Amino acid sequence: MKKCDLIVLLSMCMVFSACSNSVDTQLPETSVITQEEVTTAAEEGSAATQTEAAETEATEAVQNETAAETEETVDMTQELTAEASRLMGALDYIDCIGGGNIPKDENDTIEQGDRQYAKVCAQFENTADLEEYMTENLSDELIQNRYSNILGGEEPYYIDVDGALYGYVTARGCGYPWIMENGEPVISITDVNDDSFTAVTKFDNFGGECEMTLSIVLDGGLWKIASISYDGMTF
Helix, strand or coil: CCHHHHHHHHHHHHHHHHHHHHHHHHCCCCCCCCHHHHHHHHHHHHHHHHHHHHHHHHHHHHHHHHHHHHHHHHHHHHHHHHHHHHHHHHHHHHHHHHCCCCCEEEEEEEEECCEEEEEECCCCCCHHHHHHHHHHHECHHHHHHHCHHHHCCCCCCEEEECCEEEEECCCCCCCCCECEECCEECCEEECCCCCEEEEEEEEEECCEEEEEEEEEEEECCEEEEEEEEECCEEC
16 A cells, blocks of 8 residues: 555544544433333322312311301300390380389379389289399399399389289389480490300480490390499499
């Protein structure tokens, strides 16, 4: 072989070798994803979805519980407001009774001591009926502090005559003209417990608004007014 031919052959070999190295360098490495990696990724995605679903469910449960508690509170407040309104009606009536402001037949009267009594024309047949009505709505302490003269003492305002109820003929008055809005007394309910709550309302006290606080308790299965406070006085 001639020397020049040998040089040409060696040059061609070097060119081919350089091309081969260049191709090897430029070929990208191929990442092989195994089945285990696919499974792991799927499990992680499923776990994330389950966690998100659980968090959403927990949030909805809290929201539902809060809504239920709010609804229960509203219902309880409405129930206690209605109970307070009923008791306020009874208090007003009893206060009127204590002031002699109850229907009587003044053509049917008797004299006892220095007092005149007339037959009562109301739902009470006798003093036992009147006492039951009072004790169903007021505590014994309030009756004693505020209305003991109705049936107690040496000269009670109401007595039995031949089994019928007679009332002392005196000036008619008393009662609590409650401040009303839309035909209902204005009442705020506070300090709610299982067996007590407080009702705050207003009444017309000889031309001026006066706030009254009623302490109401559960006694023998019945809601009763335990005490009333207004104008610096508590009974």
